Amino acid sequence: MTAADLSVLRADVDRRFARRRAVALGLPVLVLAYLVYIFFAFDIAGLAKRARLDNAAILLADTYSYRTAVTQDHRTDTLSVAIKGSRKGTLTPAQYPDWVKVDGKATSVELPHGAKVVMSGDTAVFTLPQYGVIRARLDAQNHIVADLPPGPRPDWISLSRTRLAVTAPEGRMNMTRSKTEVFRYSLGWAMFFFTPSSPYYGHSVVDLARAVLTGDRIDPARGNLAGMAEDFWRNDVWTHGSVAWAMFETVLMAFLGTIGAALIALPLAFLSARNFTPLMSLRFGVRRVFDFLRGVDGLIWTILLARAFGLGPLTGALAILLTDTGSFGKIFSEALENVDTRQIEGIRSTGANPVQRYRFGVIPQIVPVLMSQVLYFLESNTRSATIIGAIVGGGIGLLLTQAIATQKDWDQVTYYIVLILGMVMLMDWLSGLIRRRMIRGK
Template sequence: MTVIDANRMNEIEARYPEYFQRSFRQRFGGLTILIATLLYGLYAVWFFDLPKLFAEAHWKRVGIYLSQWISYDVQPEFRIQDDGSIEVRYPRFSPLGDNPHPDWLVNNPDGSITVSISGTSRSITVSKSQTIVTAHGISVPVDVSSGAPKVVGPAPSWMTVYDDNVLANLGFAGDVSISADRVKIRKRFIGWANFLFDPQSSFFDRPAGEVIGLIVSGPRIKPDQSNLSLAFDDIWNNTEWQHGDVWTKLFQTIVMAFLGTLLGSLAAFPLAFMAARNITPNRFLNQILKRFFDFLRSVDMLIWALFLTRAFGPGPLAGSGAIFLTETGTLGKLYSEGLENIDNKPREGIQSTGARTVLVHRYGIMPQIVPVIVSQTLYQWESNVRGATIIGAVGAGGIGLKLWEAMRTNANWENVAYMVILILIVVFLFDTASNALRHRLMGTKAH
């Protein structure tokens, strides 16, 4: 065991003062940050009243909306006529088309109609005097012969009884509303209805094999148009999913992001040279341009889009202009900071040869700054593809406006899911392409 005397200890402390003579910040800085973070978290909980917010939130709606992203429903209505017959009606724009004959609806010999909601475990049988709801392992008759619906026996927890109506919740599979003279059923299906061909298409409700056969070698459905061209027209002009309009708006969003970023980089590039203190030794001009960059990027892209839609009207021009203004400020700041951090030795060496200013910039500055410019511009371009979607929602065009219109109806959540998936795919592709270009131009390997 080695014993260190006082002199040796003092010598060690003098040699390594950073370990033995640490300041208050060094000793307690980490703990102070942790305590401040916890206090801020508690303040945020109090300020936003999070317990009350979570307690009053409509969590059931989240599940309902998410289920509607991946499913659709059919709503047949059964009207009991005066003669005891039952008339089946469907909504005007039913996913089943104008003349539906679903196999889950069976006409029984006694005149009643049975609707299979989910196999044999959940079904509805409608007759002129009563409706039998089978679900959760029991069958509950609802008598309608006396003029008002009346549950025979005790009503289960999944059934709600009103004076003139009985509602039965059958879970994700659907629900049923029973009144004296009509029964309305909502039956839910997994998937997206009529995604390729709508009810107006010549290929609607045909098996996939038959459709492929018609396209490849079948007789022409329309004498003046090939089946392949007809199928493409029917898909592109699908009235329910509006593929043509969605893809056109998506392309508008991509063009908005590209055009706005390109114009912003072209405007920021020369301004950055004038804003950089080591390139342009004019402090007044440096500060004016830097504050100008701060102003452009401090106003959010969404606010610029609102201003420009008022000036030029809704459309992609306003969206491109909003991206242009924001990117001029952002890229101008990034470019100028990159210029101020270059190594001045190559520049001074070229200046010593008597070369013109343009050549000094070309060979003394550009080789150092190009990787920074390319990297930041590509990153902003990728980010603006996402940003263009958001500003589209305020009228700046593109798929954002289309997405907002679908959400406002509160009934087309499957269309919302379709557009969200397209946006995710586009962002993923642009992110991959941007990373590959950055690594290729900068001579590094992508991970």
């Protein structure tokens, strides 16, 4: 090698290095420039203003705790205790939790850390060990009058003639002209098993287990287990029965869509595979149908189908079916084009007719590819069925969007999220299991 050759080589290497370096430096710069553009396009700076961190706090607290409202009505002079402040959670006096004590006219509500509220008629006394005693009452003009401990009023107490609001870490009290409310937070999901309308409400697990074992009926009309199962299933706050149906519907949409698509795509795939359909125009036509089905996205299919078939799981299943027929058609026809022709030759040499050649020469070769793809899609469609359900009004997706829309049932939202995660992971595990078994079995 001469010196001239070497210098040419050197120049070449230098050039390549320079190009690589330019790419290595240029790419991050490009990405960074794009992100700067996104920063302005997405208005990230304004996000801090729009973000409702108080919403996030409510959401987080509601996922693992619930509040019980103890309300003294000033107009009717009556007391009510309601879980989550809802009608369905209203307790009868026998069901009052042990931190609510009724003594004649006076009601005392014990709060954590030694705090306490005593309500009686139009007066309320809020005792906070860290702060002092707040005495509030309605005067003759029906205005709120409150005596606070000496010193400046802390910002967690707001007071006007029509409203007193105390938001202490121990608990909250609101007093208006019409009523006084005290809120206490408790851990867990309220009324998950039984609502207060059920005779099984308020019994501990031990109590219930003992009742089942000894046979002492809690509800004389029904056997313990049957009654419990019935009241759990018909729980009208958590609606376990409908949730189970919704989960089933979601899986059903995914199953019908995926398997239906595979059944339709398989014969069509033969028509679009080069080695099975020599006629080019037919092949081209079928392929364009596949491209069309895939290209017109699931969202558009969902909208179009919802117009014709109405709302419900059938529409969701058909939307998945149409989109996946396109995807499966493409995958299957590729698998068919890769089929080993020697097996088909072998079958032909035994005098087999075309149907037998397909059955014994082709199908056994493509079944593993086919099944493993179908299982993959089944798993991913379970996830898609959740969102499609939200659009077509079926399945767990609908329940989820409804619960989020109320902006207060975050415990139920959490429950649905857990169920969806469990469902998707179960499908993932199941399809993996079948796939592995098939690969090992064959």
